Amino acid sequence: MIDEATVARVLAEALRAGGDFAEVFVEDRRSSSARLDDGRVEELTSGRDRGAGIRVVRGETTGFAHTSDLTEAGLTAAAAAAGAAARGGGEGVREVALSRRRPAPPAAVEVLPEDVPKAAKVELLKRAEDAARSLDGAVRQVAVTYGDGRRRILVANSDGLLAGDDQVRTRLGVSVVAGADGVLQTGYETAGGTVGFEIYDRVQVEDVARVAARRAVDLLKARPAPSGTVPVVLRRGAGGVLFHEACGHGLEADLVGRDASVFRDRVGTQVASPLVTLVDDGTYGREWGTYAVDDEGHEAQRNTLIHEGELTDYMWDFLRARKEGRESSGNGRRQSYQHLPMVRMTNTYVLAGEEDPEEIIRQTPYGIYCVQLGGGQVNTATGDFVFGMTEAYLIEDGQVTAPLRAANLIGNGPDVLRSIDAMGDDFDTWAGTCGKDGQGVPVSSGQATLRVTGMTVGGTGG
Amino acid sequence: MAETVLVGPSAPPRPDLAELAQRVAGWARPGEQVEAYVARGRHTSVRVFGGDVESLSSAESEGVGIRVISGHRQGFAYAASLDPAVVEETLAEARDNAGFGTVDEYLGLAEPDGVAAADLDLYRPEASSFPTDAKVELALELERATKAADRRIKGVESADYGDSEFEGAIATSTGIRASSRRTVCSLWSSAMADDGRGTQTGSGYSVARSPHDLDVARAATDAARRATRLLGAVKPATQRLTVVLEPSVTAALTGVLAGLLSGMAALKGRSFLAGKLGEAVASPLLTLVDDPTNPEAYGASPFDAEGLASRGNVLLDAGVVRTFLHNTYTGRRSGVPSTANAVRGGFKSTPGVGSRALSLAPGDLDQEALLAAIGDGVLVQSVTGMHSGVNGTTGDFSVGIQGLMVRGGELAEPVREATVASTLQRMLGDVVVVGADREWLPGGAAGMTLAIGDVTLSGS
Numbered sequence A: 001m002i003d004e005a006t007v008a009r010v011l012a013e014a015l016r017a018g019g020d021f022a023e024v025f026v027e028d029r030r031s032s033s034a035r036l037d038d039g040r041v042e043e044l045t046s047g048r049d050r051g052a053g054i055r056v057v058r059g060e061t062t063g064f065a066h067t068s069d070l071t072e073a074g075l076t077a078a079a080a081a082a083g084a085a086a087r088g089g090g091e092g093v094r095e096v097a098l099s100r101r102r103p104a105p106p107a108a109v110e111v112l113p114e115d116v117p118k119a120a121k122v123e124l125l126k127r128a129e130d131a132a133r134s135l136d137g138a139v140r141q142v143a144v145t146y147g148d149g150r151r152r153i154l155v156a157n158s159d160g161l162l163a164g165d166d167q168v169r170t171r172l173g174v175s176v177v178a179g180a181d182g183v184l185q186t187g188y189e190t191a192g193g194t195v196g197f198e199i200y201d202r203v204q205v206e207d208v209a210r211v212a213a214r215r216a217v218d219l220l221k222a223r224p225a226p227s228g229t230v231p232v233v234l235r236r237g238a239g240g241v242l243f244h245e246a247c248g249h250g251l252e253a254d255l256v257g258r259d260a261s262v263f264r265d266r267v268g269t270q271v272a273s274p275l276v277t278l279v280d281d282g283t284y285g286r287e288w289g290t291y292a293v294d295d296e297g298h299e300a301q302r303n304t305l306i307h308e309g310e311l312t313d314y315m316w317d318f319l320r321a322r323k324e325g326r327e328s329s330g331n332g333r334r335q336s337y338q339h340l341p342m343v344r345m346t347n348t349y350v351l352a353g354e355e356d357p358e359e360i361i362r363q364t365p366y367g368i369y370c371v372q373l374g375g376g377q378v379n380t381a382t383g384d385f386v387f388g389m390t391e392a393y394l395i396e397d398g399q400v401t402a403p404l405r406a407a408n409l410i411g412n413g414p415d416v417l418r419s420i421d422a423m424g425d426d427f428d429t430w431a432g433t434c435g436k437d438g439q440g441v442p443v444s445s446g447q448a449t450l451r452v453t454g455m456t457v458g459g460t461g462g
Numbered sequence B: 001m002a003e004t005v006l007v008g009p010s011a012p013p014r015p016d017l018a019e020l021a022q023r024v025a026g027w028a029r030p031g032e033q034v035e036a037y038v039a040r041g042r043h044t045s046v047r048v049f050g051g052d053v054e055s056l057s058s059a060e061s062e063g064v065g066i067r068v069i070s071g072h073r074q075g076f077a078y079a080a081s082l083d084p085a086v087v088e089e090t091l092a093e094a095r096d097n098a099g100f101g102t103v104d105e106y107l108g109l110a111e112p113d114g115v116a117a118a119d120l121d122l123y124r125p126e127a128s129s130f131p132t133d134a135k136v137e138l139a140l141e142l143e144r145a146t147k148a149a150d151r152r153i154k155g156v157e158s159a160d161y162g163d164s165e166f167e168g169a170i171a172t173s174t175g176i177r178a179s180s181r182r183t184v185c186s187l188w189s190s191a192m193a194d195d196g197r198g199t200q201t202g203s204g205y206s207v208a209r210s211p212h213d214l215d216v217a218r219a220a221t222d223a224a225r226r227a228t229r230l231l232g233a234v235k236p237a238t239q240r241l242t243v244v245l246e247p248s249v250t251a252a253l254t255g256v257l258a259g260l261l262s263g264m265a266a267l268k269g270r271s272f273l274a275g276k277l278g279e280a281v282a283s284p285l286l287t288l289v290d291d292p293t294n295p296e297a298y299g300a301s302p303f304d305a306e307g308l309a310s311r312g313n314v315l316l317d318a319g320v321v322r323t324f325l326h327n328t329y330t331g332r333r334s335g336v337p338s339t340a341n342a343v344r345g346g347f348k349s350t351p352g353v354g355s356r357a358l359s360l361a362p363g364d365l366d367q368e369a370l371l372a373a374i375g376d377g378v379l380v381q382s383v384t385g386m387h388s389g390v391n392g393t394t395g396d397f398s399v400g401i402q403g404l405m406v407r408g409g410e411l412a413e414p415v416r417e418a419t420v421a422s423t424l425q426r427m428l429g430d431v432v433v434v435g436a437d438r439e440w441l442p443g444g445a446a447g448m449t450l451a452i453g454d455v456t457l458s459g460s
Helices: A004-014 A072-085 A118-135 A205-219 A240-251 A253-257 A318-323 A357-362 A413-418 B017-025 B084-098 B132-148 B216-228 B247-260 B263-267 B328-334 B367-374 B424-429
Strands: A021-037 A040-058 A061-067 A100-102 A139-157 A161-180 A183-193 A227-234 A278-281 A302-307 A347-350 A366-378 A384-396 A399-404 A407-412 A420-423 A428-436 A439-447 A450-458 B032-049 B052-070 B073-079 B153-172 B177-194 B199-208 B239-245 B288-290 B313-317 B358-360 B377-384 B396-407 B410-423 B431-434 B450-458
Touching (some): A227 B450, A240 A278, A357 A399, A384 B410, A450 B396, B017 B052, B017 B084, B132 B177, B132 B216, B177 B216, B247 B358, B377 B410, B410 B424, B424 B450
Antiparallel strands (some): A227 A450, A278 A347, A366 A384, A384 A407, A428 A439, B032 B052, B239 B450, B288 B313, B431 B450
16 A cells, blocks of 8 residues: 555655654555445445544653655654653664565455446345345334445554555344334344455345344334343353453453553452353454454454453553563554554354253243344443343243343353353354443354343333 | 644545536436435544544545436435536436336425525534644633532543534525535543542533534543542332433433324334324323424434425424424325435435434423422433434334432432333323423434433332
């Protein structure tokens, strides 16, 4: 995107007023999206975003500036602004040699979405809509959204690193409203990954649409969720969000460093049930949170965070790792060139256990069976977290019975991790967007069917 | 400390936004409508930690979003650049995209409707001219003041200063010409308290158009008070009771109500209030107004996102639905004029429908008198999981809360790890008291203390 000699000169400019470290992050993002709602293809959108973010670190202070002007003059001005923001004192010039070259791997996709005719994308929307509407007469409304993005990045820093990546993501989501007897219900399902348009050879959009529609229709018969503390069985895939919230964020080194995590000073201690081995893996398959190189130029890794209940490590970005004299774990991510990188999760999952998932349900006399979750939120300083269940059932006498209306579950991370008493031998993943400090990044989570002995359910029923 | 001077990163001459928008609108071909939305923003943010600047960033961004309607079909494209070649390419993309939309007779750009724009004073040059060192000093002072506010404050998770300046212009081939600019500055502190019984957190803020009007002491003492009063919080017993929402929570709930009254949600059957125009759907205590011409509101602006003059709209009048919110499209489909409620997230999206300066009509009681009036219940200081537990289509309402029990009209023991649940339909009718303590919050709504009866508090 920008030649090496220019990058080296810009880095030198960034350090002209002093500083320990400088970095140039260049991003070129092209995206396209299409939306069908209310029976109409409402619009196709094309977008182009290109720019660079430059940071300069001096002691504990990071100065940052970004620009959409990728000429050498534009980059130099941004470098000077970042250097000034780092409160440099004019300590001299430094040569930067980009010696640690790590060329961008080609995008690991078969069909680049930008090579696919727009009409083919619109066709997906119509197929999904037809499938959802024809599933059941109670389907009242269908919205289908398609989106793809190609994000090419280049990262260079004053340690001599030069790295790049070419990330392609494709996604389709179906949202359905069903209605009967004055009651409305909603259902949602999505399919996507760090993958090109070939995903639609493997995933039939009709299947995605039917799952969403079935969910909305079945909920029409749902009763209010109970209130109070009950055992909760989370089906494979659905419960990964639990770990994302219950401990994932609390294991991010920036929050730990600010003393804003209940997991501070807990490495080497038992923080979860021995059934829990938790991994954050940016290299995992074609998942939503996968990449080759993070937004600081470090290769994605598979990092074990909790091994059989014992906390083994936190997740690190470059800055926090440098302070501790260790390597980044490849978790430095940012929403775009307009943002500073920070510690973020990638694909966070719990390894499967040995129990038969159906047996876990059979051995639960009373509780809740969660099939789909709609997102969550955590206060890492207290460990309290919530997540919403969007498809859930009552378990009575070891049987899955009545569907339940949507509600949040609330728990305390360390308590919930210790009270996992069954882990199935199945596995699935769930994709979402994780927000932190106003920045959204694609992540996934995963787990086997498991049981928590008690969580508080935010329903209104008895 | 050395004097620090920030320079804008873009060196080339800055195009005039209104002129650029008009130029693009002028490229419309016969039989085609073209709208250009051009925006430029400048932001500074300072985060301090442990008495040092952790990060300081300053940048400008700009871009254009172009909508083309041709043969009753719509296409859109955006670019984060005002480079003339890129702008032309963006128009061509939008034009191409229009060929794939469904024919919809209601599609069309806004047209001048004769309503005069309010003369609003929303811009303070000090937001830019205030020296960077002074911004840093405000953030450092905020951190110190938060720590010093109470001996039980063991740390400050974050202390932030932020400011932003926004300018935007819209022009259409149908004759719309609108431009405006505004500034907003804020301080935000998040305190951590610990007295040996575990950590509790609380936040405080101050928001203003100019950095000179920011109130460090208020942000710091609010954060410290809200964190310390939760110390020793326990999980409450499950019960039905009255909830008292603090102003920031009321503002969030008010935003949900405005979503129910979106003309788009109503047309598409995604609001349980669809079809209830003229009907009583809420307690007579609830009057809800969206008025972006009120300069006190941080969402105020003279124009909406399609360039129509902003106007005040009464959505609920003593519990009766008086209007839905409309942009040009939803108004046409509903057979009414736009209420000038087009909103957009920036130049990257087409106009949707939404509120910008929302407020319930305040009542007569301050928070203390309100607590005395309700006697027993729970004061909700903050909520979590609004995005995962509140659904405007079904009416489901279930959120995590932190707060304090209320007994005999007085604040009692703090509670945590609990949820509050009801349905939006019931909550609208179960409003018991609207407080007098209205404050305009950062964002698009005001809040005040609000009491709602008969909700389920779920704990142990």
